[in-house]
Amino acid sequence: MREMMLMLMLMLDLLSVCEGDDMKRDIAYYMALPYREIIEADAAGGYVGYVAELKGCITQAETKAELLELLEDAKRCWLEAALEEGLTIPKPQSEENFSGKFNLRLPKSLHRELALSAKAEGVSLNQLAVCLIASGLKTSAVR
Known part of the structure; x- marks a missing residue:
């Protein structure tokens, strides 16, 4: 025993x-x-x-x-x-989960303003949108 x-x-x-x-x-x-x-x-x-x-x-x-x-x-x-x-630990978000593409719906007036700005700058609408989004992310307090 x-x-x-x-x-x-x-x-x-x-x-x-x-x-x-x-x-x-x-x-x-x-x-x-x-x-x-x-x-x-x-x-x-x-x-x-x-x-x-x-x-x-x-x-x-x-x-x-x-x-x-x-x-x-x-x-x-x-x-x-x-x-x-015993909590679930989130895994990191990998870049593989993102294709680099998404659809964006916006008012016609904003679309027009962006298109005119892109033309004035001599860049594509996509290039201007990427630049504006990146700039906004750097200055934004939103997490």
């Missing part, structure tokens, strides 16, 4: 060690994934950084170098907490 108890205790110890190794492997797996890290200058000074796919994973620092280090720590803490709680 004593031998069975010792064997059971040993198996439980091994199980807990394996679980710890699985968690480390999971952390390493998730930390290696190519999550999008967004860095923005803070109006009050310094920088703010967040991981786009991990809601609430955000930090701030005075310098970009410090921010990158803190963002890595924030990501690790976020992932560890999610694993401990």
